[in-house]
């Protein structure tokens with residue numbers, strides 16, 4: 503039930519700190535150590551390459567997962583859009599492990615890939631919010647998101663839950679492989695949960711930004727580099743899906759290779775700046791678009807902020823910044839849709855789970 507909330511989407515955005523704490527609780531044992539099934543551990547250890555298969559927002563979580571697994575567990579990862587995999591099947595490694603990410607566990611495009619790779623004899627792990635779902639039953643292993651039912655068509659808490667579980671999976675695999683890490687995911691996720699609470703308490707500020715930038719615009723651009731680029735893709739999907747504003751997520755460095763031609767007087771450009779090593783370059787991109795008339799908004803992170811930034815998210819571990827930077831993006835989309843009179847929870851032409859290929 504949505505209780506006092508006007509929309510499920512807003513309720514689900516607010517639930518994200520609780521979901522982080524549920525994940526921490528469910529993935530640790532009484533000694534505060536990670537608790538994953540032995541068969542998942544051996545599947546991860548045996549894999550020489552991981553193929554993540556997903557659609558939409560779950561695909562965007564997969565892009566963050568690639569970075570986590572490669573950096574922490576030192577296994578190469580490819581991320582594929584499920585609907586393309588059947589035609590563009592990549593050359594597979596000798597010991598592939600397929601990881602399906604799906605909130606509903608019912609996405610037909612992902613299921614088609616699962617059927618195909620099972621016929622080929624490859625192992626599969628499903629990360630889902632619905633343990634009895636088709637993708638969970640038909641895979642060899644399941645990891646649960648513990649996010650509670652997600653009702654709004656626009657996915658919010660499932661995205662952050664997927665990233666949190668992928669971080670846990672990456673660190674657990676590193677532990678099993680004997681890789682020493684200076685990163686305790688349970689502690690870091692607890693810091694994230696507190697940061698999320700701060701952010702969900704700043705709705706008025708974000709609502710005002712949505713008014714200033716999205717009230718009448720036809721289009722919008724989200725830019726970022728490195729980890730911020732992954733979030734810019736999700737930010738654009740969220741905005742277009744519920745507010746019908748044409749939006750694109752772009753790698754900051756790619757702008758000058760074509761897209762900057764679209765910048766006109768007043769075009770909203772939202773730049774994410776939470777990564778220290780690219781902070782200077784993303785800010786240069788902002789100057790380039792401002793010089794062409796863009797209405798730029800910089801969302802930065804505590805410790806990297808500058809005076810004119812529009813919004814600053816609390817500091818969290820650099821590998822986990824998508825978990826916090828996505829929250830103002832979700833809220834911007836929510837308020838943009840609300841102010842434009844759109845049906846936030848049930849956008850036109852869309853279904854919660856896409857069960858046809």
Ligand code: M6R
Nearest residue numbers: 558559560604605606609656657
């Ligand atoms: O249930 P799934 O995670 O497999 O769904 C995948 C996509 O259909 C889903 O994420 C979709 O993109 C959302 N509506 C995005 O908000």
